[in-house]
Amino acid sequence: MAEHTSDSHNSLYLQRDNSWNHDLPDQSRLDPYLRRIVSLVEARDYAQLFLRTGVLLMPKGESPPNGKHPKVKQPQHLPLFVQIKTKDGKLAVTREYLKKSGLEIPAAYFEESERNNQLDQVTARMPVDAELAGGSTAGLRKALVGVLTDANIPRLSIATPLRPSLADAMSDIGLPADRHYKQFTMNGKGVIVGIIDDCCALAHRNYARLTRRGNQTKFESRIQYLWDQSEAAKPQASGWASPPEFGYGSELTKASITKALNRAGHVQNGVIREDKIYSYLGYEMTDPASHGTHVMDIAAGGGESIFGCEGMASDADIIFVQLPTFAIESGAGALSNYILDGVAYIFDRAASLGMPAVVNISYGGYAGPHDGSSPLEAGIDSLLNAPLTAHPGRTVVVAAGNGFEADCHARGTVQPNAAREVEWICRAEDPTSNQLEVWYGGNGQLDFSLATPGAGPVLGPVLLGEHVVIQRQSDQRIIGWIDHQKDPTNNDNKIVVTLNSTSGEDLSKLLGLVPPPGTVPSTAPAPSGVWKIKLVNTGVRPVDFHAWIERDDSGRGRSRRQQSRFAAAQADPGYTLAGLATGQNTIVIGAYNSATHEVCRYSACGPTRDGRSKPEVCAPAEELPTGRGILSASSARSLPTRMNGTSAAAPFVTGLVALMFQYARDANRGPLSVNDVRTKIMAAAQASAQNAGAALKLNAHQAADNTRPHKQKDVKWADLVGQGKIDVIATLDQI
Secondary structure, eight states, X not given: OEEOOOOSTTOEEEEEOOTTTTTXXXXXXXXXXXXXXXXHHHTTOHXXXXXXXXXXXXXXXXXXXXXXXXXXXXXXXXXXXXEOBOTTSOBOSOHHHHHHHTOBOOHHXXXXXXXXXXXXXXXXXXXXXXXXXXXXXXXXXXXXXHHHHHSOOSEEEOOOOOOOOHHHHHHHTTOOTXXXXXXXXXXXXXXXXXXXXXXXXXXXXXXXXXXXXXXXXXEEESEEEEEEOSOSOOOGGGTOBOOTTTOSSXXXXXXXXXXXXXXXXXEETTEEOHHHHHHHHTOOOOOTTOHHHHHHHHHHOOOOSTTOOOOTTTTOEEEEEEOOHHHHXXXXXXXXXXXXXXXXXXXXXXXXXXXXXXXXXXXXXXXXXXXXOSHHHHHHHHHHTSOGGGSSOEEEEEEOOSOTTTXXXXXXXXXXXXXXXXXXXXXXXXXXXXXXXXXXOTTOOEEEEEEOSTTOOEEEEEOTTEEEEEEETTTOOEEEEEEEEEOTTTSOEEEEEEEOOOSSSOHHHHTTOOOOXXXXXXXXXXXXXXXXXXXXXXXXXXXXXXXXXXXXXXXXHHHHHTOOEEOTTTOOSTTOOOTTSOOSXXXXXXXXXXXXXXXXXXXXXXXXXXXXXXXXXXXXXXXXXXXXXXXXXXXXXXXXXXXXXXXXXXXXXXHHHHHHHHHHHHTTOOOOOHHHHHHHHHHHHHHHTTSTTTSOBOOHHHHHOTTOSOOGGGSOHHHHHTXXXXXXXXXXXXX
16 A cells, blocks of 8 residues: 655655565565566566666567667576575475476586585576566566475575776786796696686787797687677677577687687788777677776786786686676676676686686675675685585685775664664766665664655655555656565565666666657656665664665766765775675785885775675785876777776786696695685785885875775774785795
């Protein structure tokens, strides 16, 4: 029943959704974000559906997206996470049942489960029924409820939104210029460096070896595999094929890339003609200075381009997973599924080659529990938990995030029979939606209310177990939603609030989705201004809470300038690690300036919400006193460009791990577990911090900035830098 709170034409009210209760009494097994997807279809909010899942519904009379998004119709699959084990460690369902249920789970996970009894979270895709285009969700609801009631699956969920001179920097971390360590040449040879990112410069000279046979000169690609996860068709004649274990996207092997490099007309006077190769392969190079190429060059570049410098593991082999462009640009929640599939793919291909592998992930938003229990983090952890007898070495390196100054986190304690308020500032003309999460302990009792800007109504209270829609009273158009549920993964409680764009321009129009003539939009912009979050403790014990605002990368520069924030005085720079940077087994990297040894002013701060210390260490992300970033390769031109942020710091450690794997193998020290890798890198950093000139410092510019009320000196130093900056030789000495 609708709860009307005011008669003003701008009034908002909550519409409580109890329709799931009869069919699914245990609401906690159904993720709030997945329930929200159903709501979006019923509201015919196809733009938000596309942003969150990558599913593009095309009702009759509606135009396809504009040139900024895929022109081809995407296969319609809802990306899901499935928890396949119960709390006592037993397999919840059989492979045969999952097939019958309509869930498409990559075969690679079942192969992994045979050698890894720790595997728990896996990805799945549910085919989208044609009825959804008309706004009917009966079939989808039945399918979701059926999977959860007919099987013992503990959790069915959808991803939370996600939003990622070199020589001087490497000298600062102790990599010898001649790469000699004892009797070995340390260049990563025989190790896989895996990159999960946006664009792979497969024709760039830095990722090819030059071979000479007589009078013939040929290039040999160092990229063993490239998996482009987009659904766009690729020309099979040039070597593209769908990876059978995953069933989507297109894969290119080293042989096909090498063939393209040496095809007649593709090399002129010893120079690779990159544009011709990309055209021949049907591979779109969307950004001449792509994020992925920067990351790959720092971790494993060969230093062969003009003004180029070798990366950390300059002769390592590479496996690149290219995330779908539409998902990156839109900030779709489906990005998490693609990342987990990417990690599984890299480890699977590396195992087939008999090589150890280290994966770099320089992407991440703020959403999630920040205790390592999210489906993506738990899935990566389970892949890393595989015994060493099942693989020659695995590690995943993650960027800490750039949230220290973002005012994206707030926390506090609510005493019994008391309340706490936090101000959430949503700016005018923000072209994208804004999302906030509040997490508190499972034994706590908090009621949640939301006061609208100005003299608007107070929405709520929203009690634990409720899902409500925020609507305008004048026309019942939806401007957001609130979900207050217990999370079954960690048994804590979370409140998820999503507000539509504050821009008067309809989001469908911004995406190029043109509704049929005469159609009245079912959604409306959210009011801009200060929204007041109120938490009331109705229990008998104090309740600690943490709140995070999701990072807003979709819409590029405009939306970043409009990022919603907490009031500066209420924000807390602690616990600002990215939502992907709190796993149990991943190695998380902060950022510092190699010229000044100052910690970068944006480098995110730990600890995790459950109190673990992260990041583990810091690596260079800037190399000039002015704070400019790391100089590394561009995608489709010879001159390098600069990139900063923890995205640039992470690949230094990725390359270091490759050197560790190489040395452990060549020196007959035995394989390294992920725990071996972490502890040795941290121990070396800690020892290095005692040396004169090696210790990291507070950022002088951040300390002097009067616009920032929160300073690096106000947080625990270890939560900001971990054990300090990495040291290559000291790390190898630990092996």
